[in-house]
Amino acid sequence: MKIGEVARAAAVSVDTVRFYERRGVLPAADRRPSGYREFPPSAADRIRSAKALQDLGFTLDEVVDVLRAHDTGDATCESERWRLEAVVARLDERIAALQRVRDNAEENLAACRAGCCRLLGDGGRR
Structure with missing residues (x-):
């Protein structure tokens, strides 16, 4: 082709x-x-x-490794499960980091609604 x-x-x-x-x-x-x-x-x-x-959620390097393992003919669900477990762990870390950022943004929004904008770093009373 x-x-x-x-x-x-x-x-x-x-x-x-x-x-x-x-x-x-x-x-x-x-x-x-x-x-x-x-x-x-x-x-x-x-x-x-x-x-x-x-x-x-696999990176391109991980994709290449998965495909190479498959190409050898030795890959099984059991022998390759660790790869997916690593992806899930990485995704959990990213979700937790995003949740921390969201919580911080929510706190800043609440302060802004209360008349104290923290975004400006000077107390924000304007």
Whole structure:
């Protein structure tokens, strides 16, 4: 498949296909004598899998590692569960950090409503 065909089949841009190839999500494509890349039909499925993993919260480096583990044929749910556990832990940390920011913003909003704007750092009585 040409790069444009892979991109259409995977619902991504041609630039995304090139990027994934550079980053190791896709194996390097064979080249036709004309220089055009020639991808196997499985390339679109691999891109869709990579996007699904990213949607779960995996970083691109983690996606590459997951796909490599899968490629060896040794990956099982049990052997790979730790990866998803790490993603969930990271997401929990981000949620907690966002909750702290939200709580702080809510406190500042309450102070503002009470006539004491803390945003200006000078007591905000104006």
